[in-house]
Amino acid sequence: MKNVIFKLSVFFVAVLILGSCTDNFEETNTDPLGLDFGRLEEDPLLQGQLFSKAQYQAFHSNFQIGQNLSGDLWTQYFATTQSRFESDRYSMNLNWINAQWRAHYQNELKQTRQVMDFTEANGNVVGNAMAKIWWVHSFQRMTDYFGPMPYSQFGNLELSVPYDSQEFIYSDFFVKLDEAVAVLRANAGSVAFPGSDRLYGGSAEGWEKFANSLRLRVAMRIRYADPAKAQAEAEKAVTDGVFLENSEGAYVATDDERRNQFETITDWGEFRMSALAESILEGYDDPRLPVMYAPAVDGDSDGDGSPYEGLLNGQSVVALEAGVNALFSDMATKWIDVALGGENPPYTTLNTAEVYFLRAEGATLGWNMGGTAQELYEEGIRKSMTELINADAAAIETYITSTNTPIPYEAGAEPSSDIPVAWIDGDPERQLEQIITQKWISNYPNGYESWAELRRTGYPRQYARLFSDNPNVGPDEILRRGVYPPETFDRNGAETQRAIDEFLGGENTAGTRLWWDKK
Numbered sequence: 001m002k003n004v005i006f007k008l009s010v011f012f013v014a015v016l017i018l019g020s021c022t023d024n025f026e027e028t029n030t031d032p033l034g035l036d037f038g039r040l041e042e043d044p045l046l047q048g049q050l051f052s053k054a055q056y057q058a059f060h061s062n063f064q065i066g067q068n069l070s071g072d073l074w075t076q077y078f079a080t081t082q083s084r085f086e087s088d089r090y091s092m093n094l095n096w097i098n099a100q101w102r103a104h105y106q107n108e109l110k111q112t113r114q115v116m117d118f119t120e121a122n123g124n125v126v127g128n129a130m131a132k133i134w135w136v137h138s139f140q141r142m143t144d145y146f147g148p149m150p151y152s153q154f155g156n157l158e159l160s161v162p163y164d165s166q167e168f169i170y171s172d173f174f175v176k177l178d179e180a181v182a183v184l185r186a187n188a189g190s191v192a193f194p195g196s197d198r199l200y201g202g203s204a205e206g207w208e209k210f211a212n213s214l215r216l217r218v219a220m221r222i223r224y225a226d227p228a229k230a231q232a233e234a235e236k237a238v239t240d241g242v243f244l245e246n247s248e249g250a251y252v253a254t255d256d257e258r259r260n261q262f263e264t265i266t267d268w269g270e271f272r273m274s275a276l277a278e279s280i281l282e283g284y285d286d287p288r289l290p291v292m293y294a295p296a297v298d299g300d301s302d303g304d305g306s307p308y309e310g311l312l313n314g315q316s317v318v319a320l321e322a323g324v325n326a327l328f329s330d331m332a333t334k335w336i337d338v339a340l341g342g343e344n345p346p347y348t349t350l351n352t353a354e355v356y357f358l359r360a361e362g363a364t365l366g367w368n369m370g371g372t373a374q375e376l377y378e379e380g381i382r383k384s385m386t387e388l389i390n391a392d393a394a395a396i397e398t399y400i401t402s403t404n405t406p407i408p409y410e411a412g413a414e415p416s417s418d419i420p421v422a423w424i425d426g427d428p429e430r431q432l433e434q435i436i437t438q439k440w441i442s443n444y445p446n447g448y449e450s451w452a453e454l455r456r457t458g459y460p461r462q463y464a465r466l467f468s469d470n471p472n473v474g475p476d477e478i479l480r481r482g483v484y485p486p487e488t489f490d491r492n493g494a495e496t497q498r499a500i501d502e503f504l505g506g507e508n509t510a511g512t513r514l515w516w517d518k519k
Contacts, residue, residue, distance in 0.1 A: 048196030054111035059347040062103040063261035065096040071447030079311040082270035083320035090470035098485040127192035129180035148503040163499035166515035184208040198253040224518035243352040250349035272328035275409035278310030279416040283406035297326040314465025353442040356380030384442035472511035
């Protein structure tokens with residue numbers, strides 16, 4: 001017990017160094033479940049509750065700031081309609097970024113580390129493997145946002161916490177997944193945290209398939225930075241067994257107390273459908289459109305015969321002060337307040353359609369993905385269609401063979417792209433655009449993942465913003481990362497500066513590319 005308590009004490013010190021302030025001291029230094037550490041160490045039920053909280057907090061922590069006002073806008077799922085919000089014009093709000101950094105280190109990263117420590121001490125090997133997989137998932141979201149991070153020495157009981165390069169972090173992801181999969185395979189049929197696990201009810205088999213599918217995602221992210229490693233890890237993932245059916249996908253369950261945060265923030269009326277979404281989904285005559293967005297209150301305002309209306313990103317303060325919500329489409333009913341008919345859907349961690357699109361991309365490169373690129377691409381569409389709208393086979397095949405392309409979002413505008421749905425033979429780059437465009441649709445509204453894929457591939461092609469307030473990112477450019485917040489310099493300044501100088505490869509700006517962003 002002393003060893004585990006020591007680790008936890010170290011952990012809390014690191015959290016303080018990484019961004020806490022006096023107001024957060026009591027919250028950070030008490031058990032998040034209101035339990036004493038002795039009971040938590042000795043009681044698997046309480047550890048399961050902590051793990052459940054870590055799963056939910058990976059999405060819930062600073063949701064509006066960390067996802068909706070960043071990745072969701074920067075990948076153009078939505079456009080801001082609140083005149084006070086500047087992030088749609090690429091402005092870096094340092095207070096928001098401070099809050100995001102602090103929230104993740106104080107919540108799911110801390111909680112997952114605690115579960116890893118407790119399960120290791122107690123010999124709960126299956127629970128420990130599950131926690132390692134969640135560690136990879138949670139840290140990938142953060143390193144893909146910022147770049148180099150305090151990772152391997154997170155909780156080092158020192159007054160400074162070194163950062164690791166993103167290359168090192170990604171390398172360790174594969175190590176963690178190797179360790180976890182070996183344990184889960186050796187304990188097939190076992191269960192850990194059955195009453196608390198929000199993904200698979202504690203099933204070792206479910207978590208093993210999730211680990212393999214997550215390995216595929218992680219591998220493809222480094223395709224342009226380390227092609228050989230990417231291929232080896234992607235092929236290993238497919239060989240070991242990835243998601244094949246929608247029922248196998250990874251979703252964090254919500255409930256009456258822990259709801260999907262879109263259910264809350266849609267009440268505030270601060271964002272609407274983007275022009276890019278209108279261009280792609282209406283151009284494709286996509287049957288998934290009605291479960292993604294709602295008809296605009298004012299109906300068809302651009303004369304194209306459709307009530308779904310998208311707003312161009314990067315609007316000026318003056319334009320938004322006029323009030324534009326009624327002119328543009330909100331999220332579809334399933335995402336809104338349950339009191340208004342919303343469904344409080346689970347958070348999509350990694351769905352089966354994405355796995356097929358990842359395999360399709362690998363197949364375009366000649367990797368052994370268990371099928372041709374066209375077969376896997378088309379199956380990804382089928383999985384997305386059946387998951388989102390339960391479409392019948394005839395409707396799906398009509399869509400897959402369609403030569404429809406994106407359309408102008410309004411009269412006088414250009415289409416966002418000329419890429420069709422129907423598979424294109426003989427042009428790997430055009431095929432990549434098709435794959436990522438369909439992945440962007442199927443991953444809606446996971447702005448974290450879609451923004452990462454936009455940076456990695458350049459797809460789907462974006463509309464230039466009307467304005468950018470960021471001197472390092474033009475209105476027709478892709479924002480590459482979130483900057484390190486001021487607290488990291490105030491409390492861990494020497495190590496933060498060393499990370500910039502030695503690992504980041506550029507200045508601490510939103511225009512600096514991450515290690516894997518090499519295309």
